[in-house]
Amino acid sequence: MPELPDVEIFRRRLDRHGLDRPVRRTTVAAPDLLDGASPQSLGRLLKNHRLVETRRHGKYLFASRDGGDGWLVLHFGMSGSVQPLVPDEEPPEHACLTIAFDDGGIAYVAPRRLGMIGWTECPAAFVEAHHLGPDALAIDRDAFVEALSAHHGMIKCWLMDQGHIAGVGNVYADEILFQAELPPRCEAAALDREAAGRLHGIMQRVLSAAIEARADPERLPEGYLLPHREQGGLCPRCGGEVASVDACGRTAWYCPTCQSD
DNA sequence: CTCCATGTTTAGAA
DNA sequence: CTTCTAAACATGGA
Numbered sequence: 001m002p003e004l005p006d007v008e009i010f011r012r013r014l015d016r017h018g019l020d021r022p023v024r025r026t027t028v029a030a031p032d033l034l035d036g037a038s039p040q041s042l043g044r045l046l047k048n049h050r051l052v053e054t055r056r057h058g059k060y061l062f063a064s065r066d067g068g069d070g071w072l073v074l075h076f077g078m079s080g081s082v083q084p085l086v087p088d089e090e091p092p093e094h095a096c097l098t099i100a101f102d103d104g105g106i107a108y109v110a111p112r113r114l115g116m117i118g119w120t121e122c123p124a125a126f127v128e129a130h131h132l133g134p135d136a137l138a139i140d141r142d143a144f145v146e147a148l149s150a151h152h153g154m155i156k157c158w159l160m161d162q163g164h165i166a167g168v169g170n171v172y173a174d175e176i177l178f179q180a181e182l183p184p185r186c187e188a189a190a191l192d193r194e195a196a197g198r199l200h201g202i203m204q205r206v207l208s209a210a211i212e213a214r215a216d217p218e219r220l221p222e223g224y225l226l227p228h229r230e231q232g233g234l235c236p237r238c239g240g241e242v243a244s245v246d247a248c249g250r251t252a253w254y255c256p257t258c259q260s261d
Numbered sequence: 262c263t264c265c266a267t268g269t270t271t272a273g274a275a
Numbered sequence: 276c277t278t279c280t281a282a283a284c285a286t287g288g289a
Contacts, residue, residue, distance in 0.1 A: 001267050078268050112286045171267050
């Protein structure tokens with residue numbers, strides 16, 4: 001789940017359930033996910049502080065503590081999420097980190113434990129240090145076209161490279177290319193500036209629609225690929241069977257009829 | 262048992 | 276230096 005739309009939903013959930021109350025207790029059940037902090041140091045950084053602001057860049061989520069002198073950093077890997085803590089109930093299964101208030105709190109849940117829990121003094125510095133490109137929803141058309149036109153290689157791989165654009169992953173890259181009617185292995189340099197500009201608009205429209213749909217494929221608008229992105233799935237546009245092909249080491253699902261050069 | 266999965270990093274080959 | 280490929284990481288589900 002955790003691509004840009006999913007992380008945006010987690011951000012909003014954290015806004016709703018995780019801000020403005022003093023942290024009483026943090027537990028770290030998966031210390032191996034901590035990057036640059038120990039369970040003790042993280043506990044000390046949060047204890048009796050309040051989280052007051054959230055930001056998202058690509059697939060990374062940041063939450064600042066009061067004073068603005070430090071930010072919790074979360075990355076969700078392949079399976080992570082943010083879930084509320086329900087008072088008087090056990091934390092969710094696979095909770096790697098819990099941040100509890102007197103009443104409620106939030107949990108970072110990751111069944112497959114491929115994510116990261118960290119701390120930074122400045123999200124912008126963190127983004128730079130991790131070589132992340134501009135956020136996919138924030139980048140403007142000209143910057144997108146400029147960056148894309150300098151690239152040789154498969155279009156899908158460029159979209160998924162977090163150093164070029166941050167936030168697009170395997171699933172939404174497929175949706176974006178389906179909406180753009182471009183095959184996943186299409187050469188990026190084959191797009192002229194007009195086509196690249198169109199792709200920019202489609203990317204932002206798809207990501208916005210996914211957020212609107214609460215990152216639930218079943219709630220996406222009619223005519224989207226994702227609900228049919230599986231073996232035997234039928235293209236919502238032409239009714240033909242979808243196909244898969246390898247691109248950048250991942251499975252790309254597409255419609256061979258609607259997405260051809 | 263095998264294979265696959267929404268991600269990232271690293272090593273090595275062209 | 277850029278691009279592509281494979282493997283590794285941890286774990287659950289089909």
